[in-house]
Amino acid sequence: MTAQNPVCNGKECTLRARGVTKRFDSLVVVDDLDLDVMISEVVVMMGPSGSGKSTLLRCLNGLEWIDAGQIDVAGVRVNPDGEGIHELRTNVGLVFQQFNLFPHLTAIENVALAPRVVRQMDQGLALELARKHLEQVDLGNKLHRFPAELSGGQQQRVAMARALAMSPKLLLFDEPTSALDPQMIGEVLAVMKDLAQSGMTMIVVSHEVGFAREVADRVLFFDDGKILESGKPLEVLNNSTHPRARTFFDTVL
Amino acid sequence: MTIAITVLSYLLALLLGLGVGLMQISNRRLLVMFGKGYVDVLRGVPLLVQIFFIYFGLGRIFNLDRFSAGVIAVGICYSAYMAEIIRAGIESVAHGQHEAAASLGMTPAQTMRHVILPQATRIIVPPSASEFIACLKDSSLVSIIGLRELTRAGREYYSQYFVDFQTWLLVGVVYLAMTLLLTRFTRYLEKRFAVRGYGTGLRR
Ligand SMILES: Nc1ncnc2c1ncn2[C@@H]1O[C@H](COP(=O)(O)OP(=O)(O)OP(=O)(O)O)[C@@H](O)[C@H]1O
Ligand SMILES: [Mg+2]
Numbered sequence: 001m002t003a004q005n006p007v008c009n010g011k012e013c014t015l016r017a018r019g020v021t022k023r024f025d026s027l028v029v030v031d032d033l034d035l036d037v038m039i040s041e042v043v044v045m046m047g048p049s050g051s052g053k054s055t056l057l058r059c060l061n062g063l064e065w066i067d068a069g070q071i072d073v074a075g076v077r078v079n080p081d082g083e084g085i086h087e088l089r090t091n092v093g094l095v096f097q098q099f100n101l102f103p104h105l106t107a108i109e110n111v112a113l114a115p116r117v118v119r120q121m122d123q124g125l126a127l128e129l130a131r132k133h134l135e136q137v138d139l140g141n142k143l144h145r146f147p148a149e150l151s152g153g154q155q156q157r158v159a160m161a162r163a164l165a166m167s168p169k170l171l172l173f174d175e176p177t178s179a180l181d182p183q184m185i186g187e188v189l190a191v192m193k194d195l196a197q198s199g200m201t202m203i204v205v206s207h208e209v210g211f212a213r214e215v216a217d218r219v220l221f222f223d224d225g226k227i228l229e230s231g232k233p234l235e236v237l238n239n240s241t242h243p244r245a246r247t248f249f250d251t252v253l
Numbered sequence: 254m255t256i257a258i259t260v261l262s263y264l265l266a267l268l269l270g271l272g273v274g275l276m277q278i279s280n281r282r283l284l285v286m287f288g289k290g291y292v293d294v295l296r297g298v299p300l301l302v303q304i305f306f307i308y309f310g311l312g313r314i315f316n317l318d319r320f321s322a323g324v325i326a327v328g329i330c331y332s333a334y335m336a337e338i339i340r341a342g343i344e345s346v347a348h349g350q351h352e353a354a355a356s357l358g359m360t361p362a363q364t365m366r367h368v369i370l371p372q373a374t375r376i377i378v379p380p381s382a383s384e385f386i387a388c389l390k391d392s393s394l395v396s397i398i399g400l401r402e403l404t405r406a407g408r409e410y411y412s413q414y415f416v417d418f419q420t421w422l423l424v425g426v427v428y429l430a431m432t433l434l435l436t437r438f439t440r441y442l443e444k445r446f447a448v449r450g451y452g453t454g455l456r457r
Binding site: 061062063089093094118162163 | 347356367
């Protein structure tokens with residue numbers, strides 16, 4: 001199967017999700033959701049706590065099985081039967097709020113592991129690739145540090161390099177800076193901005209309004225498992241019409 | 254002989270323990286039930302009874318010699334303890350580690366091998382080493398089926414020369430020497446396996 005991108009509104013795109021639904025027992029967390037993300041588009045998603053943002057990202061990355069709908073990314077289609085879910089994971093990267101680095105491996109080993117094990121890349125090549133991505137996130141001088149020897153901001157950048165090393169078609173971020181001390185948030189956002197400018201397609205769950213204004217092509221307001229608003233950052237942030245979005249942005253801004 | 258029995262039965266215990274430990278955390282109900290049953294039964298029956306059972310029961314059927322029967326009996330008995338230690342070690346690894354590995358496209362087996370087990374080892378090694386020492390001492394029980402290990406040798410020596418106190422003192426001292434040596438080795442292992450990046454002795 002060749003990696004053929006899905007088509008959204010007649011144009012080639014990175015992600016096409018249709019009717020995606022996720023339930024935990026009777027609780028509907030993602031509700032019949034449609035989402036298109038264009039190539040190199042940067043989407044920032046905001047919404048109240050418990051609205052299902054993390055769950056949506058986990059569905060898009062294949063960590064959760066969906067109960068209905070379909071997800072298309074780069075020639076991989078995932079249905080509720082779970083087929084293709086493994087390929088989805090290798091094509092879509094996820095950066096966690098808590099980093100989740102492998103504590104027993106150094107930075108460079110953290111990044112090289114998946115290319116070596118999943119892509120069956122030769123050890124030397126995998127390490128070379130890992131070095132390249134660590135340099136990309138400005139950690140070329142911390143290659144052989146263990147996670148516990150790095151600051152939170154540095155750990156999160158290693159986590160980004162680790163996701164990048166799998167050459168994802170789409171990179172998802174789940175509140176990447178909300179576990180960080182304020183002085184470290186900037187360095188992580190700066191790397192994300194670089195990535196966006198280099199053409200990476202990204203969906204970022206974050207309440208960093210400055211980042212949304214400056215970097216996002218589109219901002220989504222998500223609540224109760226649905227996308228209630230979608231549009232240019234300034235329109236959504238300042239001129240939302242939906243009352244729940246209005247209340248939310250009034251408290252965030 | 255004591256050393257051979259201990260080492261071989263411990264290796265057997267380690268292998269079986271790993272298998273049964275993994276069964277207990279699998280998502281197949283049947284495997285989990287089997288694993289839990291295995292551990293409960295073996296831990297609930299005295300080793301001496303297991304040795305008799307294996308030697309006179311299975312030994313007759315499969316024509317096992319004393320040595321194999323002894324090794325198998327001790328190995329199986331200890332595998333139950335090892336399974337518990339290994340299961341606890343694996344479960345101690347944070348859930349986010351499974352997720353991170355899965356999100357990178359690693360299969361459950363790859364995750365276990367490259368991410369979970371290396372971290373679990375740090376938890377598993379110290380109690381495993383004490384099990385090894387217990388195993389060494391318990392290997393004395395196989396003298397009952399006529400294996401000439403240290404305890405048995407002591408008994409034979411005693412019945413030949415009738416010097417009971419000295420004989421048992423000597424046997425005790427030899428056991429003690431072996432276990433003390435092992436205890437030292439255990440300490441070394443604990444240091445060796447205190448995985449860097451977990452807080453102790455870090456450069457920072
Ligand atoms: N594995 C699970 N089992 C059962 N319920 C779950 C599970 N994961 C999430 N939920 C529930 O789904 C809902 C949405 O959770 P989710 O973590 O996706 O929200 P969120 O928008 O990311 O919130 P936050 O901003 O707090 O991170 C919550 O009510 C949560 O309790
Ligand atoms: Mg969340």
